[in-house]
Amino acid sequence: MMGKNTIQARxxxxxxxxxxxxxxxxxxxxAFEESVGHIIPKSAFxxxxxxxxxxxxxxxxxxxxxxxxxxxVMRDDDPTGYTVTKNAIAIFDDAGLDPxxxxxxxxxxxxxxxxxxxxxxxTWHWLFNHVTLPVFSREELEAPLAEFARRLDPKRKLSPxxxxxxxxxxxxxxxxxxxxxxxxxxAESMLGELGLIYEEHRGHFAFxxxxxxxxxxxxxxxxxxxxxxxxxxxxxxxxFESIAYGEGSPGRxxxxxxxxxxxxxxxxDDLTKxxxxxxxxxxxxxxxxxxxxxxxxxxxxxxxxxx
Numbered sequence: 001m002m003g004k005n006t007i008q009a010r011x012x013x014x015x016x017x018x019x020x021x022x023x024x025x026x027x028x029x030x031a032f033e034e035s036v037g038h039i040i041p042k043s044a045f046x047x048x049x050x051x052x053x054x055x056x057x058x059x060x061x062x063x064x065x066x067x068x069x070x071x072x073v074m075r076d077d078d079p080t081g082y083t084v085t086k087n088a089i090a091i092f093d094d095a096g097l098d099p100x101x102x103x104x105x106x107x108x109x110x111x112x113x114x115x116x117x118x119x120x121x122x123t124w125h126w127l128f129n130h131v132t133l134p135v136f137s138r139e140e141l142e143a144p145l146a147e148f149a150r151r152l153d154p155k156r157k158l159s160p161x162x163x164x165x166x167x168x169x170x171x172x173x174x175x176x177x178x179x180x181x182x183x184x185x186x187a188e189s190m191l192g193e194l195g196l197i198y199e200e201h202r203g204h205f206a207f208x209x210x211x212x213x214x215x216x217x218x219x220x221x222x223x224x225x226x227x228x229x230x231x232x233x234x235x236x237x238x239x240f241e242s243i244a245y246g247e248g249s250p251g252r253x254x255x256x257x258x259x260x261x262x263x264x265x266x267x268x269d270d271l272t273k274x275x276x277x278x279x280x281x282x283x284x285x286x287x288x289x290x291x292x293x294x295x296x297x298x299x300x301x302x303x304x305x306x307x
Contacts, residue, residue: 013152014120015166017066019059022173023110024188029101030054031068032084032092040074040082070120071110087302097306104214105305107190108254112223116253117230122149123166128196128207128255129247135200138167175199196255211260217271218305220264223250224276225298228289240265240285271304272297 034044034053044050045065054061068074073092074082091097091106098106118125126148131141145163149156176189178199194214200206227249228238244251244261251261265287268276275293279286 013149013156013158014118014122015149015158015162017062017070017120018169019063019066020165020169021060021063022169022176023067023071023190025190026101026188027064027067027190028071028073028088028106028110029092029099031064031073032088035074035084038084038089039078039080040068040084042081044081066120067110071113072119086299090299090302091306097303103306104193105216105219107194108215108219109222109302109305111191111194111196112219112226112253116223116227116248116250118248122152123163123170125248127167127170128253135204135206137204138164138171141167171197171205175205178205207255209255210257212254212256215254216305216307217264217267218301218303218307220250220254221268221271221276222298222301222305223253224287225294225301236291237286237288240287243287272301 031040031044034040044053045061050061051058054064056064069076069082072085073088074084077083087109089096091109092099092101097103113119114121114124115128116125123145126145127141130148131144133140142160142163145167146158146160149158149163173189173191174194174197176192194212195208197205198208224243227243227246228235230248231242231246232238240262243249243265244256244258246252250256251258256264262285265278268278268287273293275290275297277288277290279288
């Protein structure tokens, strides 16, 4: 069965832009490299000059632009161009945390923005938060996704072909070898190495739940802070169940089992120098946060992820 269609206000329907190209390893870095003074000119993705600069065709240039926006490398909030985000600068700068875009924490960061926040990626968010089938095929996902899309935006008409392409592009990104991807997709897939989706049998896929050894505690905590701010900004404590099972939670988005979530929460006090702490009193399991210590903590956790 599919998970309950609880729709968060922060999730908007978005089913286009990637031109059916899954996210590739160097695309976010390539987009970042077009920045001048932390602004990427809109002309960087337009015309023959863009095709020459990126060394790919017109549709692939559009896909690079889409993924850079979806993964929060840049934001479309300035009439003069795309604003490069602080996290993108910290990660992709030549003196940054991952200047060659080869660290798996960068892929986990991209996955969080797609599946956790659903940023220009409704299908990604829906797949990781609402699909509870033990095994699924692309065809089995189409009708439930269409229903989810109707609930998000009742006035919008989406063709079955549009949703089918979105599902295919999503799954190919995580399981390129088994989802009809090209040899180039196998070699360059950014999200494929995360091991989140595998082929159970021909054409049928499943999530790989359990510990994620390549997910650092820093990136997990960054996601926790982001989830907290999005869903319960006024609360000083957050229940274990919300962190492990809530829609858009680190536990659900990263497909962690309960023990793996608990193990990471045990370490929060040391990792955050007391800003976050775990308690288990009389069966009430919670994470507490100290407001006075939260300033800059998300950025510190991003940096900690790459230590």
